[in-house]
Amino acid sequence: MNFKFFLLSLLISVTIINSVNAQSTSIKKEKFNINKAGEDKIGYAQAVKIGNTIYVSGSVGWGKMDDALKLAYDELEKTLKNYNASFENVVKENLYTTALDSVIKYKDLRRNYYGNNFPAATWVEVKRLYDPSLVVEVEIVATLPDNK
Amino acid sequence: MKYLAKAFFFFAFPISTLTSFAQKYDTLTIKPADLRIKDLKKGKSTYIVYNKKTKESPSERITLVKINVESKTYNNKPAVVITQQWDRDTIMHSAYTILNANDFSAIEHDYYWKRLGYSVKFDFDAKKISFDTNTPDSVKSKSIEDFNESFSKYNLNWHSDLIVFSVLPYKENRVFKINFYDPGFGKAEENFYEITGTDFLANSTGEKIECWVMKLTFTSSVGYQKFWVSKKDTQVLKEEDFFNNSYRYKLKSEVSEDN
Numbered sequence: 001m002n003f004k005f006f007l008l009s010l011l012i013s014v015t016i017i018n019s020v021n022a023q024s025t026s027i028k029k030e031k032f033n034i035n036k037a038g039e040d041k042i043g044y045a046q047a048v049k050i051g052n053t054i055y056v057s058g059s060v061g062w063g064k065m066d067d068a069l070k071l072a073y074d075e076l077e078k079t080l081k082n083y084n085a086s087f088e089n090v091v092k093e094n095l096y097t098t099a100l101d102s103v104i105k106y107k108d109l110r111r112n113y114y115g116n117n118f119p120a121a122t123w124v125e126v127k128r129l130y131d132p133s134l135v136v137e138v139e140i141v142a143t144l145p146d147n148k
Numbered sequence: 149m150k151y152l153a154k155a156f157f158f159f160a161f162p163i164s165t166l167t168s169f170a171q172k173y174d175t176l177t178i179k180p181a182d183l184r185i186k187d188l189k190k191g192k193s194t195y196i197v198y199n200k201k202t203k204e205s206p207s208e209r210i211t212l213v214k215i216n217v218e219s220k221t222y223n224n225k226p227a228v229v230i231t232q233q234w235d236r237d238t239i240m241h242s243a244y245t246i247l248n249a250n251d252f253s254a255i256e257h258d259y260y261w262k263r264l265g266y267s268v269k270f271d272f273d274a275k276k277i278s279f280d281t282n283t284p285d286s287v288k289s290k291s292i293e294d295f296n297e298s299f300s301k302y303n304l305n306w307h308s309d310l311i312v313f314s315v316l317p318y319k320e321n322r323v324f325k326i327n328f329y330d331p332g333f334g335k336a337e338e339n340f341y342e343i344t345g346t347d348f349l350a351n352s353t354g355e356k357i358e359c360w361v362m363k364l365t366f367t368s369s370v371g372y373q374k375f376w377v378s379k380k381d382t383q384v385l386k387e388e389d390f391f392n393n394s395y396r397y398k399l400k401s402e403v404s405e406d407n
Contacts, residue, residue: 130224
């Protein structure tokens with residue numbers, strides 16, 4: 001009788017512990033896709049929101065650097081709009097390029113998006129991006145106010 | 149000897165003709181590396197399209213074709229998006245095409261024709277076609293068969309021919325062999341576009357514009373397509389087609405409707 005009671009108590013304890021662990025490891029990821037089938041094929045989501053923070057995948061550009069920057073920032077803008085956000089909400093930017101001098105030359109184009117409200121930013125020159133003809137990729141992190 | 153001379157003339161004539169053709173024309177089978185995609189002109193343009201029974205007849209079925217070419221990205225790849233709209237009192241036809249900017253192969257092609265009454269979307273990335281409910285079954289089966297076959301060989305989007313022609317490497321006495329595919333309207337087929345020479349068109353101020361003249365002669369029926377391509381910026385300024393015993397013209401407008 002005591003042994004049966006012990007086994008039952010053990011089973012209940014294990015169930016409770018598993019349940020608590022499951023609660024603590026599961027997070028609610030709200031994903032946004034521009035082209036879900038294509039993004040699934042490669043293995044990413046255009047953006048993921050957790051709590052009030054939005055993580056936006058690198059948006060890319062090709063061709064002349066001024067055109068390329070516009071392509072990348074336009075796509076970021078489209079993604080932010082999905083969350084009723086704008087570049088004002090961006091707190092961090094990582095920019096990867098195959099031609100950093102060209103980005104520096106056209107750096108003022110970013111003002112069309114950020115105005116003077118720039119985020120913390122890092123720019124890095126890299127050997128190549130996902131497609132060899134891409135010249136720039138920009139990823140951002142944005143934060144929404146508590147009521148959004 | 150007499151017979152020998154006759155035989156010599158019989159064989160020599162076509163051989164010499166072929167030799168001179170071979171010397172005269174350089175045939176270039178269009179591959180991705182031949183396309184000057186970096187020089188692609190983006191933006192809006194308008195063509196006036198009309199038919200004529202003879203060259204002297206009045207113009208009929210006057211239509212505006214509005215084309216927009218934009219740089220985009222598609223799943224982390226460089227892309228070119230071409231939108232086309234044919235207006236004649238109403239929207240007669242529209243098409244939306246996404247091309248891979250590395251090689252001009254199609255990623256997506258959607259079309260709508262009012263006279264047909266249906267629209268179709270070809271997804272080359274997913275190898276899938278979406279038909280709307282009005283599409284006849286016969287069109288569906290033929291489109292699927294031709295679409296599946298189109299993957300066997302590099303081809304270019306025939307519906308975007310005016311844009312494709314703007315990135316070709318023009319040269320005197322050249323023939324372009326282009327495998328064109330117009331999704332939903334038959335199989336991909338190789339066509340020979342021959343640069344027949346130079347001609348001049350006049351613009352509204354009387355200025356002469358020097359053009360390449362390029363001709364496609366139909367092999368399966370009587371007819372041709374002729375294109376006047378500006379030497380300065382490789383834009384197609386004029387097209388003259390002859391088929392079904394009548395003419396069709398496309399003239400590029402000097403200005404677009406929008407700024």
